[in-house]
Amino acid sequence: MQVKNVKLTKDQFYKTRKQVLESWSTGKSLSLDESFRYLNSLPEHKYFSKVLDNAKRNNKLLLQPRGGVATLRGQKTLLEGFIKAGADLMPVTIDSYTRQNEYLKSEKGLSESLTTKKSVLNGFPAVNHGLKGCRELNNSITKPLQARHGSPDGRLLAEIIHASGWTSNEGGGISYNIPYSKNVSLEKSIYDWQYCDRLVGIYEEMGISLNREPFGPLTGTLVPPSISNAIAIIEGLLAAEQGVKNLSLGYGSVGHIVQDIAAMISLRTLATDIFKKYGYTINLSTVYHQWMGNFPREESAAYSVINLGSLTAVLSAANKMILKTPHEAEGIPTLEANMDGIRTSEHMVKMISSQIGSIKIDVTDELQIINEETNLIIDKVLDTGDGDLVQGTIKSFANGVLDIPFAPSIYNQGSVIPIRDHLGAVRILEFGNLPFNSHIKNLHREKINKRVKMENRKANHDMIVSDIFSISNGSFFKRKSHEVMKC
Template sequence: MELKNKKLEDELFNSIRQDVLLQWSTGNDVDFDEAVAYHKEIPKHKVFSDKLIEAKEQGNTLIQPRAGVALVDKHIELLNYLVNEGEADLLPTTIDSYTRHNRYHEAEEGINESRKAGRSLLNGFPAVNHGISLCRKVNESVNVPVQVRHGTPDARLLTEVTIAGGFTSYEGGGISYNIPYSKNIPLDKTIYDWQYVDRLIGKYEEAGITINREPFGPLTGTLVPPCISHSVAIIESLLAAEQGVKNITVGYGQCGNLIQDIAAIRTLESLTEEYLHKFGYEDVVVTTVLHQWMGGFPQDESKAFGVISWGAATAALAGATKVIVKTPHEAMGVPTKEANASGIKATKQLVTMLRDQQMVSISDLKLEKDMIMAETRCIVDKTLELGDGDLAEGTIRAFQAGVIDIPFAPSRQNAGKVFPARDNTGAVRFLECAHLPFTQDIKSYHHDKMKERADYEKRDMSFQMVIDDIYAIGKGKLVGRPR
């Protein structure tokens, strides 16, 4: 395996594909030409990329939940409930954990046990096991676009089956579905495997079928500074574009400070477009997604709705193309369909009310945007330098050097030396920059912001701030102040 940021040649792709399609029996049903013909018959209003482009042009924010259960009919029932009762604009099909780890025999057992129990005993939809025809049944049974959401380091067979099965959007990437999810999987392997995923989607594009791709924005989901998630999103977008992907949604996980979150969404789109154009990818459409708060939730349902509504307001004011919705039952485990619909409706209400309002361009917003862009460029440019211009090689070396360092990630490929915490206004800063390739001015800015909070709270700058901030929102606060 030679890892380079270069479009996979057909001979190599087809050689890999023979092995991929043999991983489970449903791979035998994949017929690329037939799948292309099937996609050409999908109505325009059910195509993810078309819906996103329309929303971007009109300045609307679309609403999308997370959801997935084991049995096909129950999954269809759930998705239709989220549209009819929850008023979702876009739908997910969240994949189960066994499938995410390519454990298809155990997924099959989970399907059988779920049938016996009459309810889902898996935490998602086992798409590979269900196969192409049943995936098509799901897509044909709803009237809005559906995306595959998962968390799979090796997602090649899942991509083959689900795209042939009529799904028009696919989430993930070789970094974002490895470092935050896995401990021992080599980064070069996942980037290589996801080159296959993106090349497959590039081949659909060449055949006239646009499949939306979405790198997973929130990463570890808690206190991830914008420049780190931006850098990963930009890198995964560039890797995808090289393989022929033309429609990309870059994501960001809400941190909670309104000014910082608005600045993050707006800079994410402009920076991604900047780097795509820099490398000659002029015809890639970029949209954005805000993930509502991914950290701990209050157990009290009313307080949870407050967190959800704050995320909805942030998405609308930032002008995100879509928002991924949480539910008031986040603190209690897998939500019911009723709770899921409630979260969607609360978000829909806020987004509708704020649709015609804009955040004024004030000095604080400009400063935040300038800082995020400067920090992100430091990381991405250093990554390119480490790879001598090759982004794939540079990414491996950047993780080895701590130039990219994702807070709280379990992967041994990740340095784990960066510590984020909130400043006195609740914006996420760096308590410890470690080996991030920042200028001295940027490092001083973060130090001063954290010192300001420490002085206000009359305590030393320490890791205790990080701990306090992780649990703060679950306790009804943004900043983890000492008692």
């Protein structure tokens, strides 16, 4: 079978659906007609699409934390706390066993969590909870729910959560495979996500608008904006082909105000242009992820990283921001830490939103670079697939035209090496097989050289490790001048 970027036929879809629903006991009772009636009965404020539309109309940045625990009761408490603290959109983070379709393991974890009254799973095992549990959760929470996970094959999960009235699903065949798995082929993950997208397309045909959101930040570690934006737009195109109409494209902060703003502007404008060019009518929104890399251990310092994100998200005119917490470095954060993250984010967002009209930052240079690079990547991917985006994507990962730094997948080359320049922006030290012209490559090299001179230090593995930890350390550079200061 060669996967192509073509809308799945009803026949293909329903044939696959039968297998999907039979893969675990909770899938068997699902009926699209019954789900339609349930979804149709939900009020507007339970719809991601509607809440996003309202926010766009009012220039409001929506806040969404992360969080999932094993039990229904625990998840309710968590989400109620999020709402109390001021979150607008609800996440249900799915546990890692479910993400790998290890439902038996998540079942065990769930029963142990119920017995010990302490979550031993790192998320909510939605497949095990099934329609009953997931709908109960949905009915008890006044804001819209989204599944956030990392499943290369999240088909059964998608069936169950949408049927349960969760009106958004995060992920995609690239973004939930390459950064999340070691051995899953792109062929398989893209095919499986075509199914998830087609499912949303079918609901759309029934008049139910569900939101889809490719996972923007990928490995969350020094990913050059043009790489993550190109992949976001590609996943958007793949989703659109399957009939998705309400799409959120995300970007993970690199901790550099100007580059982050430029990246968000580029993502929004290029995506809009490209969807139009290929004839897709998409209701687009954008998502800004606060720094996803290594966090400072001191809570007080973590607050600075969070607040930098909120500031930049507002300046980027993002529609939604995904939040971090002051406990981030400690592992999975508590409800209290999440509430602190929401509150500090909301406060910064309000203050900056109040004065946004007076802030003019020049990002033109950075914007031009990201636009050019992103277009080069997308064009080459299409070219590589002889016009077919799925084949283009698979082949481009194989030959390194698409390459995500620090990704665990064996289907990723890992030849691209990012590094910060003298002004803190993320540049590319090793281009691997990225389809950049010499003009772009020279630009990266020049800027990296400026840093090499400034720090009087080699651009090597050691510098890259510093860069991975630079936001958690505060300073991006080892400044000699710093020593002089200590008088």
